[in-house]
Amino acid sequence: MAQPTLFFLCGKMAAGKSTLSRELATRHDAVLLVQDDWLEKLFPGEILSIPDFVRCSTRLRDALAPHVRALLSRGLPVVLDFPANTRSQRAWFRELFEQADVAHELHFIDAPDDLCKRQLRQRSQGLPEGAPWTTEAEFDAITAYFQPPDDDEGFVVIRHSRP
Template sequence: MTPPTPMLHLVCGKIAAGKSTLTGTLAAAPKTILLSEDHWLARLYPDELTSVADYIRLSARLRQVQGPHVVALLRAGLSVVLDFPANTPALRRWMRGLFEEAGAAHTLHYLDVPDEVCRQRLRARNAAGGHDYAATDAEFDAITRYFVPPDPAEGFSVLRYPTG
């Protein structure tokens, strides 16, 4: 029997759309590893991440390290759930390079959730205190300005999750 092709799971959605919840579920599959950007950033740069500009700089640094690691995991036959936001064409191009270099399959999970639902979830998440970052409404607005839904022309295998 042929072993299954390793899969790179990507997630696209605004803050508090449910990306981390979904990635946790996907990572429960056998031979599957979860890599969470928020987890790594919070532990590597606990005192340096104070603004959107810091996030852009530090997440780029993290991608430089994680990219080859993701490719190696996929080549080793493991599936990877990449809990990094695939929220811009540039980030999705980086992710495409990973599964193409590894010769792996992919699915882009798109959580299509309206802003107001995300804001409600964000406020509840902040109140519960269980997430690495507690974004404010202003930070939600600043980051959401950069959000670009996946376009069919990008050529991804997209699984869309409508408003939850």
């Protein structure tokens, strides 16, 4: 049986966090929870701005936290495909693994802006006509909040450098 571990990810938009989260879930036979899937189902058409995202994602985290802790406490590894892109976001993950008294891994995808923007454009090409997608201006606005993990935060960081 897999060791109970909380896996979570840090990286700019379109850096490859969702792809890595699926790989981690498969490799560790872990429960995978994807924030974007939950937000799309629970708040359809409601997230139109950064404040909307913050409001809805906070409600989702508050609702899921006891369930994530319960899964971990029962010995199941969990991969959270939720952003850990700021110190305040990472504080939530710390609460989860500390309260469940389990190991953790913060997977940091270190990718330059130009690579992320290129991947963002490629991802948007496959969307149906009229589907919402993130523009480069929105990428820049969101990335302005990005804070890579720092040693003083005390996380077990697994770094994935992308050229």
